[in-house]
Amino acid sequence: MEALHISNSLTRRKEKFQPLNPPFVGMYVCGPTVYSNVHLGNVRTFLTFDIVYRYLQLLNFKVRYVRNITDVGHLTGDTDDGEDKIGKKARLENLEPMEVVQQYTNDFHDVMDLFNILRPSIEPTATGHIVEQIESIKKILANGYAYEVNGSVYFNVRKFSEDHPYGELSGRKIDELMNNTRELDGQSEKRDPLDFALWKAANSSHLMQWPSPWGQGFPGWHLECSVMSTKYLGEKFDIHGGGMDLKFPHHECEIAQNIGATRCDCPVNYWMHGNMLTVNGRKMAKSEGNGFTPEELVTGNHKLLDKGYSPMTVRFFMLMGHYASTLDFSNEALQAAEKGLSKLEKAMETLSKLNPSAGEGTFDVESFENRCRAAMNDDFNTPILIATLFEGVKAINGAAAGLVALRAEDITSLQKTFQSFLREVLGIQSEKGSQEKQSNNSESEALLDLIVTMRTKAKANKDWATADKIRDVLSAYGITIQDSKDGSSWTRN
RNA sequence: GGUCCGAUGGCCGAGUGGCUAGGCUCAGCUCUGCAAAAGCUGCUACAGCGGUUCGAAUCCGCUUCGGACCUCCA
CATH class of the missing domain: 3.40.50.620 (HUPs)
Structure with a gap:
């Protein structure tokens, strides 16, 4: 619209x-x-x-x-x-x-x-x-x-x-x-x-x-x-x-x-x-005893919760449904939201590191932006907006895989659209930033870089046992190592 | 009982007369030392029964089921 x-x-x-x-x-x-x-x-x-x-x-x-x-x-x-x-x-x-x-x-x-x-x-x-x-x-x-x-x-x-x-x-x-x-x-x-x-x-x-x-x-x-x-x-x-x-x-x-x-x-x-948030098809209400406090949700400390979910996951989950419809709460839906959101965040990161391609772009960023706007214009239809943002994700990942061509101005424009619609309109903040502030410092970063370099060396020597050991140990600390053609990188979960 | 709303694939959820979203899950493949990530492919649904129409998940009627409000409630 x-x-x-x-x-x-x-x-x-x-x-x-x-x-x-x-x-x-x-x-x-x-x-x-x-x-x-x-x-x-x-x-x-x-x-x-x-x-x-x-x-x-x-x-x-x-x-x-x-x-x-x-x-x-x-x-x-x-x-x-x-x-x-x-x-x-x-x-x-x-x-x-x-x-x-x-x-x-x-x-x-x-x-x-x-x-x-x-x-x-x-x-x-x-x-x-x-x-x-x-x-x-x-x-x-x-x-x-x-x-x-x-x-x-x-x-x-x-x-x-x-x-x-x-x-x-x-x-x-x-x-x-x-x-x-x-x-x-x-x-x-x-x-x-x-x-x-x-x-x-x-x-x-x-x-x-x-x-x-x-x-x-x-x-x-x-x-x-x-x-x-x-x-x-x-x-x-x-x-x-x-x-x-x-x-x-x-x-x-x-x-x-x-x-x-x-x-x-x-x-x-x-x-x-x-509209109402429901649990097993019933309105969440104090009198029903089916309400969770945000604290219970984040910690997962409630009989209806399999695990804890971050505030942004919950926010994203709620926005995956239209405000005028009832939205049914379930662990499966929350988990789907968690994965979807993480995919979106990863794509934003990928976008920031993307190398522009020369020549014609193969993704219409202007139409993308317009569709984001049209979704919101249609009675604040956040599920449609999210679906559209995922089309952007596909383009970004496609560009990283060399299947889609994005020019420098396309990348800038995509970044702007994601900033406007994901961050400003949907209000989804990067949760990584706040976590890194708490648990990260330049020292641990340097150490991790060193460890990854050592692992790369082990890999070059085909010392798979050492490489896997490093990956497993870091994984236990919530750090994921990803190998690609260009080398290895680490991210905090 | 009254009023209103809803029923969509394995799950969550958009759409609302023809082009049949999206996410998650699952299976296969590509890539990879193995993973992970990413990509590709597959799974084609609209509660049931009638009707209108060239054509309906989408409109109309009935049925079944669910929900909200009618009392404080976001």
């Missing part, structure tokens, strides 16, 4: 991307609730929007990327007597709620760094925007779409739906929702089961609470995203993202609140939803 197209959850169509205010793009993504460690499923969603962010930047858009931290403890259930998650954790671990928040925010950041997921432009917190949330509730009340009961304020969904469509994003019909709403205890304050809280009154034992015109309490879960996206991106902005599981009710409520507060007809132009 010649221009970027995005699958819009709101219209259920693939649409040409047209920012409201080019070259500026506003993107809001629902971030984590920081009351526990993030698992791999969470990582997938943030990775999806990392790719969006990176690619928009490659297209020279000036992106303001806002991703929130939910640090208000929302209730564990939809009942008035439910305990809030952060408060619960704080009580159990005998910590201040904000200590819990800090701890898991730090963890979240560490995990994002581990997977090379870029920081957003603004990372606002719910607790930092209590004032704005209260102001927003006032507006919604003034517009007649909310009501107060005993110090709590609820959004009036039925009233709202009389004036505006409700349920467009998630494809719900308000009457169907009515029929399927389960009877829950403690909802007596709501006039209608579909209504949701904008502000909840808190009793004195509730740890996180703030004063408001309606008394002591805390904001409803959906409100912070409406308020913070409006504050930093405006009443109308380009892209809103999040996990598929947030579509309903969270995003539906967000839309209603935005419209309810600002009377803007359509707050977001493009809604994007990342």
